[in-house]
Amino acid sequence: MTSTPSYTPEELFASTAPYYAAFRPRYAPEFYALLADRFGLDGTQRALDLGAGPGIIALELAPLVGEVIAVDPEKGMLDEGRRLAAEHHITNITWREGDSTTLPAMNTGPVLLTVMGAAYHWMDRDQVARDLDRIIEPGGAIVLASGGAPGDLEPADWRHVVDEVRTRYLGPERRAGSGTYSHPTERHQDVLARSPFSHIDTAHWDHTLTRSVDEVIGLQFSYSYSSTVQLGDHKDAFERDLRQALSEFNPAGVFDEAVRTEAIIATRP
Template sequence: MTSSTPSYTPEELFASTAPYYAAHRPRYAPEFYALLTSRFGLDGTQRVLDLGAGPGIIALDLAPRVDTVIAVDPEKGMLEEGRRLAAEQGITNIDWREGDSTTLPGMGLGPVLLTVMGAAYHWMDRDQVARDLDRITEQGGAIVLASGGAPGDLEPADWRHVVDKVRTRYLGPERRAGSGTYSHPKERHQDVLARSPFSQVDTARWDHTLTRTVDEIIGWVFSLSYSSPAQLGEQKDAFKQDLRQALLAFAPSGRFDEVIRTEAIIATRP
């Protein structure tokens, strides 16, 4: 049932995930924000950069702790979703800007204390980005990478193989990225940062169990770039129906547990 490759641009691919991303991606642990607040003395006066911000998963939670969050993302649809969510929540101190890691030097961002990235660093030229951030990061500042941990760190939930099986039937075994395929970089983020100007690297982790419904699982699947609505094209509805049936056959209760990790890599200058 593997479909032919749909015609879309990478921008359309990520735009199609935006509403699902905002609604169904797990949030980072509250302890993550508490750690940043205590370690860097966040008191409502700082400027921080959220690079690869998407719809503002981190920016929205960080905004109450700082003066300004500059949220940079290349995808207009993600920024529009972020602006909508910020307006909904009455958050007014996020500066939403279109751009990416390659446009950083010419964006006139000014000094920032922190640059945070949520599962975005692996898409970038990591060495170059660290050098570029060194030019705009204040003394005592840091690069902070937030993610669910490196692939393979956690044993996947038992229902994940059901999702993988259905997705493979429709899209094939490779993780697609744009019109090509994606593979996670082999070198760990910590090792890249250790040779950067931000060579003092610490890692913190927090785990908790998240229980989701069938609809929440399907929304999460559509939030992934490699199983986005743009990837599925006209087969989206059929995929959704098949996935729902397969998940309920696996767990008739319609409840799906998963251990969710927040990993924070904090890199400072020595």
Template sequence: MDIGTVLLTVMGAAFHWMDRHHVLRDLDRIIAPEGAVVLASGGAPGDVEPAPWLDVVAEVRTRYLGAERRAGSGTYAHPTERHQDVLARSPFSRVETTHWDRALTRTTDDVIGYVFSLSYSSPAQLGDSKAAFERDLRTALLDFNPQGRFDETIRTEAIIATRP
């Protein structure tokens, strides 16, 4: 990359899609010595107890799209190695992690919109089955909670990595 020196590089959850080792080597060439890499995301899978209603969503999604998580025209598995461990072996090996949790209540429509916003259950993934999926998801959610209120804990995590 021919962009000159930068002080800070911030990435969202997309870091897990990248060749993380290669990206960090490239960033080592352009980030100033006092600079940092910051990863902002919802944390790693399993860091927060998933809300029980997510099992309802997963069951309906699996009926329509199969058990493997979709990504574009293929499938995707989350990396098994945590970002912190990858960073610890990089030039940005001084790693600090902080997080904030908050309670969120969604309506049935909120949950459906959220599910459609995910790359692995987007309208593009569902194609002609979108309307049937939405109907079945709405029914399953309301069977789970007839009041149409779905609580969960949302985590925001920041991983800050600098050179030692």
């Protein structure tokens, strides 16, 4: 039972925005503490969040710097970010529509840090590093935040339940837009090692995240490959079947998962 709805990329990512903001795991507080300590963040610096989505990083970084420029190509993500910023009375984030290809023409001005989450794997990574060399100030850095590389952590035992239901509805491949997604084979560290930012440090922090059935379901709708638009008319049936399968797997309704924050900090030698 696979679903192939018709949609535009804008509809796809706009549909994930509220779920992304509500259900994606946050990066560890230690990540932001590391940036503050290493780069002397004192509320005066400027930072760029490239591929910001709804501001998962920007909202946490904003209290540490003078301004965050949050750039994303999807208006729905930016609208969700603005809503969350207003809700938390954060006023020093500038939300701008754009992406890595429009960055050279955006006139962002100099920044100390450019932070990126999962968006970096979608980009022309070599070109982005060269473009950022013109923007990042001396002593600054490219900072990549992620959940680590595939296989770094043992998947939670309930993940196979989700995979089985998702495959039944959407097929075995993870669809990205109208195509499919595959993780880059070359590590980010190896790409950055040949860039102007070739001095690379990594750090990671692990913790256990506990989710309810509703939170596991909401998480699936935050992914482009299982968004409400991808599911189309089958969204309600998918949710019903996944809820039933999860409840049968663990009637207590508690789903633990080991979650990692990995930071890759690339500076000029």
